[in-house]
Amino acid sequence: MRWMAKARGYIRHRAPFVAMYAISMLCVIGIAFFAGEDMSVALYTALIISFFFACIAVVDIDRYAKKLKTLDELCGTITHLSRALPRGEGGLEKAYTHVLEELCNEYDALSASETARKQESLDYYTLWIHQIKTPIAAMRLLLEQDGDRAVMRQELFKIEQYAMMALRFIKLESISSDIVLAPCRLDSAVKEQVRGHSIPFVYKGLSVSVNVSGQSIMTDKKWLGFIIEQLISNAVKYTNKGGVTICGDAKTLSIEDTGIGIMPEDLPRIFEKGYTGYNGRIDDRSSGIGLYMAKRAADALSIRIGVESRLGRGTRFTLYFPDCEREIYK
Structure with a gap:
């Protein structure tokens, strides 16, 4: 009994x-x-x-x-356990209670982190669904009207970009285990991303100038390519005439456009998740996710991102690479 x-x-x-x-x-x-x-x-x-x-x-x-x-x-149940436990009386009981309180605090922190992660994923995929519906609807309309193939290629490119963004967003949660450091030729990484954006460059009639040295840097090629891709995509999105200039060496890489620029009050917040600023209100398709993801990937590779902009004149993003492999693991 x-x-x-x-x-x-x-x-x-x-x-x-x-x-x-x-x-x-x-x-x-x-x-x-x-x-x-x-x-x-x-x-x-x-x-x-x-x-x-x-x-x-x-x-x-x-x-x-x-x-x-x-x-x-x-x-x-373990929720609020440390606050509901009976009070320890002896020294040993108090010691056990203290250990349990520490475990409960750690559990609460992990639980809050997991809840935030799930909410972040939910917010992103909700936004992603709304974003991808636009090019799909545009392609459907073009197909029904036997529309311009160049426009269709542009819309298809957007769908591919959104799909890749979703994949990168998932991997970004465990980026530390996904990083593989190896020597990477900077010019090859840049040219690969420029070729990948040839459709929007041609569609918008923008020029592109690449002057990058053939030096190698120690980094993860895939995630560096993702960072460069996001910065080029951002430059193309907000540039309607002129073009994009990319130059750099083993220490820095700058991507400069002749687009609409960023308002000074928006600059400190452009890497915040979901923040679109004044430009986002002009283009309601802006999600405020791309630069946020690029910043997280850059932080994981110990790459610092600088930004300068003049309203109506253009924007320059600069990547500052770490001096040695040891700095990446800090």
Whole structure:
């Protein structure tokens, strides 16, 4: 039965005190017996000791039962556990309680982090669905009207970009385990991304100038390519005439456009998730996700991103590469 199991548990829990009581009784009665004293005095003394022991035991059993009840109620849940645990009385109990509080605080932090991560994913994919619906609807309309193939290629390019963004967003959650450092030729990485954006360059009639050295840097080629891709995509999106100039070496890489520029008050917040600023209000398709993801990837590679902009004149993003491999792992 449960109450018998709890009683046995209590006796085991207080075994030293029960043993001390039994020893004290044996001592009182034994000493009186072997000394030839009046046993009534010994029994009276034992009775008084037993009375006080019983009073203390009743109080202790009540506390023990209340603690068990609280723990039974908490069984199966860890939420707010540290604030609901019965208060420790002895030094050892307080130490155990402190350890549990630390574990509960760590659990609360992990739980909050996981909740935030899930909410971030939900926000992104909700936005992603709305974004990808636009080019799909445009392609459907063009197909029905036998529309311009150049426009269709542009819309298809957007769908491909959104799909790749979704894949990168998933991998960004565990980017540290996805990074593979190896020598990477900077000019090859840049030209690959420029070729990938040939459709929007041609569609918008923009020029592109690439002057990048053939030096190699120690980095992850895939994630560096993603950062460059986002900056080129951003430049093309907000440039309607002129073009994009890309130049750099093993220390820095700059991507400059002749687009609409960024308002000074928006510059400090352009890497925040979901922040679109004034330009986002002009182009309601802007998500405020691309630069946020580029910044997270750059931080993982210890690449610093600088930005300069003049409203109506254009924007320049500059990547500052770490001096050595050791800095990447900091």
